Amino acid sequence: MTFNSGNSSIRVYSRKFAAKKFLLFLLIFILLASLSPAQDWVRLIINKGTPIRLAVPDFKPASNDPQTAPLNTVFNQTLWNDLDNSGIFEMVGKSFYPLQTPGSPSEIKLDSWANAPVNASFVAFGNLGVNGGKVQVQGWLFDDKNTASPQVLGKQYSEAATPENARLIAHRFADEIIYRLGGGIPGVAESRIFFISARSGHKEVWAMDYDGASQEQLTHLNSIALSPRISPDSSRVAFSGLTGDSWQILLYSLDLGRLVSFPRYGGDNFSPAWSSDGSKIALSSSMRTGDPELYIADSTGGGAKRLTSFKGSDVSPVFNPKTNAQIAWVSGRTGLPQIFIMDADGSNVQQITKEGYAVSPAWSPNGLALAFSWIRHYGPGAPGGQDIYLMDVASRQFVQLTHDSRRNDFPSWSPDGRHIVFQSSRTGSDQIWSMLADGTHQQQLTKNGRNSMPNWSYK
């Protein structure tokens, strides 16, 4: 039996059509049917579109150097994962490919890729060789259906022959393909994720590639660091650190590899957030009252101006990256924490969530949606867990992206708006996970120690 609803389909194999099961399936069907409009706007918000069938045969070795095979393996694996993770391709399984692997345009027979069983719309292929200590890659993207002028893309790369550079070249070639076929939106293969890890014994700021590779520790405070936020130009990381007797906003320069100066405010200061033009930082501070309130300052910390003045904590501000004219944040003014939005001058306050326990807002790059963490039914014995939700700011429609009973928190958007990275305890300990912004393709990025509060770079 097959139920179809929009893009979703459920295939149910059942031997006994007992009444209870039938009612259950009917309930699922009704639920899916009711989700159809939500999926519609989710699709609109995340720029996912109809997947393109893409074939990516392994690149052909182009030299006899002993480094060629291991580097080619790294390259092929990275390229495949990048394209698969992009969310815009339907990757054709390699078992369907023709036996002869093309290494150049003269070796490819388009018919064998365009027709069954491959049925690919596009094929990405090329060769990799190591010559004189350099890894050289030639890559092409062909339109299988267009035999007259099939070439969409042709690229050539040369870097020092290391596995890191093989990964880097694969990232760049993948991003070129994603940019071309994804409608001009750059890929995220070269983007990075900043997060907090306690694996060194202290909570410090760490960084890794978008796919979890190349994890490295940045800060060595030997105290506690929280809420890392990378600047839009990827030069500095602002975070909240415990220094002496108070929490202060600290800046770590990626160029210099050390902390750089930022004003010390009174009281405790948390959750810095950059405007997308890098000119302003919003933060939560109790500098003038014991109550955490929102302030907005310039990027050097000067000219701090207070935005909120209600009783109850106001924390976790985040700018609308499309306009920088609005701020979403978490306020406890109505009791349990809820998501609010307001204009960047503190006016026009609107409450977004009105029930449960809602924290950690993250505004999508196109400014249309808010991702946040929500315990919809809060209280002892209440059903459900803490999950990531997506809400259309204009219509206030929302859709649940994670569905497990553990804690899912701190969502952060990728720069292309197609992915969300978040923290989840579903494996028993806090780890970093990523998913497509419609909740699919969830994968674990960290496995060592406890890792939390991820923040995706702007590019």
Next chain:
Amino acid sequence: MQTYSIFEERERWSGPILVSVGFHLLLVAVAIVGGYLGQPRGEAWGGTASGSAVQANLVSAVPLPRQQEPTQNILANESPGITQSVPEKVKEEPTAIPIPDRNVQRKQQKTAVTPAPDIRRPVTPPNNNVVPYGQGGPINISYGAFAVGSVNGAFNFDGDFGTRFAWYVTVIKNKISQEWHPGEIGPGAAGHRAFISFDISKEGAPGNVRLEQSSGIPALDLSASRALQRIDTFGSLPQGYSGSYLHVELWFEPPR
């Protein structure tokens, strides 16, 4: 030395304890019985029970307003009396020539038409390709039709762009498909087509969006324009394309 323990001399507790237990049991029993007897009867206000008829009894003790004496005013009396009503004016046949009105004219024409004598004349089915609104125009059907997701449409490009750079056409299709929100259109728009034209700059930005021919359904026209307004870029035009911009014409047709 003989020792005495004061605890040996305490009173016997069994009696008071039994009295106490009995008294408490009595209290509990009274509470239960009292609670049962004192339980409110009937449905609380706002309850889920359905409403019922309410019996109304006439009571004489309530001071009712004094019954008004019947007046002799003829206007308030049901008696026809001796006076007569003003006779209705006899409608005169209109002598003026009526102002020509479209509806009246149609009605007259309809009455004037006599039924066709030959009822076995073959009836020609309506042409499905008739443009529903706007009575044709410059749009011809040299478009390449496509269906992506929930979008049915067709493209027309200047020159051979569509064949040379078919991959870019695919990108445009997908991008428009994902930005077109069929939820903006109400039911009943299926089968109608909104014709839109726009330009794509060298950098890939859409502009100069025009509604070339209305579908006859404003919501469909608006949703088609909005789909293009939501798009920031299609990606830069193919490097092999020599033009400074690309002119695109397409139609939007909601799925049936």
